[in-house]
Amino acid sequence: MQAxxxxxxxxxxRFMNQQVAHKHEINCSSCNLRELCLPGGVCVEDLxxxxxxxxARRRVKxxxxxxxxxxxxxxxxxxxxxFFKTSVVDGEGREQVTGFCMGGELLGMEGIGSGKHSSTAxxxxxxxxxxxxxxxxxxxxxxYPQLQRHLHSVLxxxxxxxHGVMMLLGSMRxxxxxxxxxxxxxKRFVRRGYSQSDFHLRMxxxxxxxxxxxxxxxxxxxxxxxxxxxxLEVEQKHVRIVDIGGLEKILCNTK
Amino acid sequence: MQAxxxxxxxxxxRFMNQQVAHKHEINCSSCNLRELCLPGGVCVEDLxxxxxxxxARRRVKxxxxxxxxxxxxxxxxxxxxxFFKTSVVDGEGREQVTGFCMGGELLGMEGIGSGKHSSTAxxxxxxxxxxxxxxxxxxxxxxYPQLQRHLHSVLxxxxxxxHGVMMLLGSMRxxxxxxxxxxxxxKRFVRRGYSQSDFHLRMxxxxxxxxxxxxxxxxxxxxxxxxxxxxLEVEQKHVRIVDIGGLEKILCNTK
DNA sequence: CGTAATTTTGACTCCGCTCAATTGGCGTGG
DNA sequence: CCACGCCAATTGAGCGGAGTCAAAATTACG
Numbered sequence: 372m373q374a375x376x377x378x379x380x381x382x383x384x385r386f387m388n389q390q391v392a393h394k395h396e397i398n399c400s401s402c403n404l405r406e407l408c409l410p411g412g413v414c415v416e417d418l419x420x421x422x423x424x425x426x427a428r429r430r431v432k433x434x435x436x437x438x439x440x441x442x443x444x445x446x447x448x449x450x451x452x453x454f455f456k457t458s459v460v461d462g463e464g465r466e467q468v469t470g471f472c473m474g475g476e477l478l479g480m481e482g483i484g485s486g487k488h489s490s491t492a493x494x495x496x497x498x499x500x501x502x503x504x505x506x507x508x509x510x511x512x513x514x515y516p517q518l519q520r521h522l523h524s525v526l527x528x529x530x531x532x533x534h535g536v537m538m539l540l541g542s543m544r545x546x547x548x549x550x551x552x553x554x555x556x557x558k559r560f561v562r563r564g565y566s567q568s569d570f571h572l573r574m575x576x577x578x579x580x581x582x583x584x585x586x587x588x589x590x591x592x593x594x595x596x597x598x599x600x601x602x603l604e605v606e607q608k609h610v611r612i613v614d615i616g617g618l619e620k621i622l623c624n625t626k
Numbered sequence: 627m628q629a630x631x632x633x634x635x636x637x638x639x640r641f642m643n644q645q646v647a648h649k650h651e652i653n654c655s656s657c658n659l660r661e662l663c664l665p666g667g668v669c670v671e672d673l674x675x676x677x678x679x680x681x682a683r684r685r686v687k688x689x690x691x692x693x694x695x696x697x698x699x700x701x702x703x704x705x706x707x708x709f710f711k712t713s714v715v716d717g718e719g720r721e722q723v724t725g726f727c728m729g730g731e732l733l734g735m736e737g738i739g740s741g742k743h744s745s746t747a748x749x750x751x752x753x754x755x756x757x758x759x760x761x762x763x764x765x766x767x768x769x770y771p772q773l774q775r776h777l778h779s780v781l782x783x784x785x786x787x788x789h790g791v792m793m794l795l796g797s798m799r800x801x802x803x804x805x806x807x808x809x810x811x812x813k814r815f816v817r818r819g820y821s822q823s824d825f826h827l828r829m830x831x832x833x834x835x836x837x838x839x840x841x842x843x844x845x846x847x848x849x850x851x852x853x854x855x856x857x858l859e860v861e862q863k864h865v866r867i868v869d870i871g872g873l874e875k876i877l878c879n880t881k
Numbered sequence: 882c883g884t885a886a887t888t889t890t891g892a893c894t895c896c897g898c899t900c901a902a903t904t905g906g907c908g909t910g911g
Numbered sequence: 912c913c914a915c916g917c918c919a920a921t922t923g924a925g926c927g928g929a930g931t932c933a934a935a936a937t938t939a940c941g
Contacts, residue, residue: 459789462878467793481789483782490789509775513768520764526781527738533788534714534736534745538722540795541839545929576888584796586930591889607888607938623718800897831920844897846921862906862920 397425397501407475407562408449409503412521421518424511425449425501437478437492437500444482446504450474453498454573458581459490468582470532471495471556471574474563477525495573540584548583549593550621553603557612568612652680652756662730662817663704664758667776676773679766680704680756692733692747692755699737701759705729708753709828713836714745723837725787726750726811726829729818732780750828795839803838804848805876808858812867823867 399410399422413421428451431437437448440460455472469490472478482488483505512519539548561567572579576594577587585593594610597603602618604611612618654665654677668676683706686692692703695715710727724745727733737743738760767774794803816822827834831849832842840848849865852858857873859866867873 459793461793461797465793465797467789467796469789469792481782481785484779484786485783489786509771509778513771513774516764516768519768519774522778523764523781524739526778526785527735528740529785530736530781530788531739531744533785533792534722534724536792537724537788537795538714538716538720540792541722541836542716542720575886581796587888588890588931589929591887592929595889830918841898842920843899843922846919847897850921 397428398422399425402451404449404451404475404563408501409447409477409508409521409525410518412524413515413517417515417517421511421515424503424507424518426504426507427502429500429502431455431494431498431500433494433496433498435494437494437498438482438488439491440488442482442488444479444486444488444505446502447480447482447508448478448492448500448502450476450478451499451501453500454495455492455498456495456574456578456582457490457492466581468574468578469536471582473559477529480526480529495578536582545583545585545589546593546596547622548585549579549590549597550618552579552583553610553612554615554618554622557615568615570610572608572610652683653677654680657706659704659706659730659818663756664702664732664763664776664780665773667779668770668772672770672772676766676770679758679762679773681759681762682757684755684757686710686749686753686755688749688751688753690749692749692753693737693743694746695743697737697743699734699741699743699760701757702735702763703733703747703755703757705731705733706754706756708755709750710747710753711750711829711833711837712745712747721836723829723833724791726837728814732784735781735784750833791837800838800840800844801848801851802876803840804834804845804852805873807834807838808865808867809870809873809877812870823870825865827863827865 399405399408400415400418402408405411409424410418410421426446429437429448431453437455438444450472452474455478456468457470457472457478458466458468460466472492478492478500479488481490508522512522539551543551556570557567560570574582575587576590579585580587580590583590594603594605597618598605600617602612602614604613654660654663655670655673657663660666664679665673665676681701684692684703686708692710693699705727707729710733711723712725712727712733713721713723715721727747733747733755734743736745763777767777794806798806811825812822815825829837830842831845834840835842835845838845849858849860852873853860855872857867857869859868
């Protein structure tokens with residue numbers, strides 16, 4: 372009911388040029404990523420209504436962008452499947468990867484403040500996202516305080532995450548950075564039911580390097596070194612963490 | 627009216643052990659930082675009510691903390707006067723300065739997600755903040771959509787700011803980092819009616835270094851070098867930007 | 882299947898760090 | 912008021928970690 376009212380000002384055509392799934396196929400209730408996602412804190416009774424926040428689904432092929440710097444901000448996105456990198460560019464065209472995102476995580480919220488996206492999200496594998504128009508998010512947040520609170524939480528946690536990256540970039544040495552990166556990836560895969568030790572890196576060495584403030588050669592050397600030290604088994608993009616304790620120990624070695 | 631209702635669940639005593647000013651002394655209408663602050667987007671008619679979001683004022687002496695890592699999150703803070711640094715610490719006790727905040731800027735929002743503060747805010751000079759209990763912020767945001775939107779904006783802009791710091795830490799060389807830092811400070815001082823070229827650094831070289839991912843000696847050397855190059859005049863904590871164009875040019879020199 | 886992209890590895894360089902000594906500023910107390 | 916001590920800042924010398932450049936190997940993909 373609320374959702375229908377809120378939909379009115381939306382121009383459906385805006386989304387028509389994109390590959391979208393129809394609304395009626397969508398429901399959060401049966402989505403196994405729900406707890407990680409925007410409707411995370413919403414009680415079951417309200418979910419029926421709240422899931423109307425998802426206006427559509429959209430497929431993004433590997434290499435394509437979900438949104439890019441300068442694009443008008445209209446929606447935030449929840450990753451339903453797939454993997455993305457987000458990055459910003461400065462005046463000189465230097466790219467800085469700001470994050471890697473996987474199922475259940477939200478993208479695009481950086482655009483709220485200015486009405487334009489300040490970063491670019493590129494799919495690193497064929498992906499699908501739930502499109503949540505911001506005007507809908509606003510009105511839903513108004514109607515469902517649990518959603519409002521959870522939205523604030525999500526925004527706030529993104530800030531905390533960014534602080535972690537600052538710590539990594541500002542205070543850690545190269546091997547600590549890579550260890551922290553792998554440990555973080557591992558934890559996030561586990562939450563999604565994947566192996567904690569065995570995974571496929573969707574990003575290149577260069578993208579890892581950009582994220583970690585290192586050159587791709589350094590990343591490559593570190594992978595080799597970690598393998599030599601018996602911490603990992605690396606074969607191209609496939610990584611197997613052999614000694615997770617050893618990895619975490621690197622993070623503790625002050626100096 | 628709304629505010630009174632919202633105040634009910636708050637336990638007044640919680641704030642009583644802190645140095646606070648009484649509520650009736652407070653109003654945003656006459657605050658010259660309003661446009662930069664949380665009530666920024668709110669229309670004049672609503673301001674009368676919205677300013678009740680400020681539950682109290684609190685003074686923080688130089689060197690004291692406004693909140694610290696692990697503290698229970700209850701409120702967000704708007705800086706009314708003074709200057710703060712925020713920082714996070716990792717498992718090994720390493721400190722990473724995540725930002726410097728001045729009048730009109732908001733502090734403490736990183737705590738929303740977990741209910742506890744994940745960083746520490748320390749006053750670098752005697753300061754005064756407006757205390758805005760989060761429960762009040764929530765209910766006010768519900769009653770005043772302009773406030774809700776602006777709150778989202780503020781959170782989102784903090785994320786964008788953090789991305790800028792990541793760019794700085796991940797992709798810039800030492801002299802670019804310091805130039806970007808000074809240029810940013812200058813811009814923020816201007817907005818507050820201070821000189822764009824002449825200012826007093828409230829933080830130490832070590833704190834600048836932590837923020838920029840550099841050692842204090844490097845920061846010191848860069849100050850000396852910038853002075854030698856005729857970009858700055860530095861005398862201890864007092865900085866005069868002689869050639870702002872030259873500073874910005876450093877940021878453009880891709881290399 | 883061939884071309885381009887990615888990754889690995891080596892040799893060398895250099896920017897920023899470490900260690901150390903010195904100077905300067907400032908508050909405190911004699 | 913000055914002496915003292917403490918902390919912040921400066922500067923130098925030497926080092927080392929990560930960057931740069933280059934070449935080869937491997938893989939991905941049209």
